[in-house]
Amino acid sequence: MREPHSPTLRLRRLATELKQGRENAQLTVTQAGQALGWTASKISKIETTETKRISTADLDNMMDLYKITDPDKRRAMQALARDAKERGWWSKYREVFGDQALPDFEAEASVIRSFEGLVVPGLLQTPEYARALFQGGRYTGPEDIERRIKARIARREILTKFNPVRLRVVMDEAALRRMIGSREIMAEQMRHLLYMAQLPNIDVQLLPFAAGSHAALAAPFSILEFPDQMNPPIVHVGTVTDSVFFEQPGDVERYSATFGDIQGTAISTSQTATFIGELAESLESTT
Incomplete structure (x- = not known):
């Protein structure tokens, strides 16, 4: 294929x-x-x-x-x-992704650097976590929620395909502490995060509350890089109603500098794994 x-x-x-x-x-x-x-x-x-x-x-x-x-x-x-x-698989989910679809760029990205402050990044979410997340927003019918979940799960294929994308994630501690759904859902999500973090192409780092103020106390964002030099990096910022893409070199450079700052402030991947594992055990012990 x-x-x-x-x-x-x-x-x-x-x-x-x-x-x-x-x-x-x-x-x-x-x-x-x-x-x-x-x-x-x-x-x-x-x-x-x-x-x-x-x-x-x-x-x-x-x-x-x-x-x-x-x-x-x-x-x-x-x-x-x-x-x-040609039309990508995401074209049938236009009502989910909008006119400029993030998966259109993810499909050919070689590296994605992503910061998330409030929830687990979409590429690392379990179906149950995603469902609880969608149910917590404005009322949406069950069929629409299931379509959104299918679209989100389909995006994850870039992480496990042949020659997968290299994903570098920094999450604020709030993204792991916020209770989305039930304790069972959160425990499963933590275990999934641990599993994904063991893949050689995925790094997950945590920005603990103890870090205090940091460079990314704003909207979540992702920087996508491509193997062909004729395709310069772009920045994706998700909003309530749409996606915004920044392509000017100055904008990309500022976001890259911000990501570098928060990555330096975050704890290491091994420390993050220990934190997530302990959080999963805590959630499981009280279910």
Whole structure:
């Protein structure tokens, strides 16, 4: 079975290649449009990914104009165009993820660094914990809750697939202390955290209450990095109604610095495992 990929990242990569090709050909957007019999706006929308689908004929015409003649290069760019047209598994959960779906980027990420202050990160949640979490919010019907749980569980495949993503998580102690559902649910969630933390691609660190004020006393966030240098890192910040993505280098750098600060303040992975294990035992002893 083919590894999941990100149509959005493939489209961005193709747009970057085309922009570089035009610039190497020393053509302006207007000149390229005139040569192809198109408007400058059409060229601009392709280069900024506003145009989501590029036909084979249009792509061939652009590569011809830009003198991109290497057969392997042309085949690779056509493959990017085909991949960009595909729909990921997350497209059927649009009401859950919104127009810009986080799994679209997670599918191709090589490293994810994530901070969570109030709850266990979605990628590390058990189905029962997620269900209790959703039930604690605004009233939602049982069918919708089950769809949300299925979507959340499907995201976890990036942690255990072949060549899995490297996940670096820092959680505030409040995320483990807050009672979501019952003690049984919390005990199971703690045991699941311990199991996941033993995987070689996952690190979990705790920011204890004793640390006091720290650099991330704000919204939770994730920094996603990709193996291809043409795909720069992005930051995802979840909100009540939507997801916000930051792509400007300055924004990414500030979030990276913040993550570095809190990672330095957090206790070690082994100390965190001991803390979670003791918390699980405490929960189990009183159930």
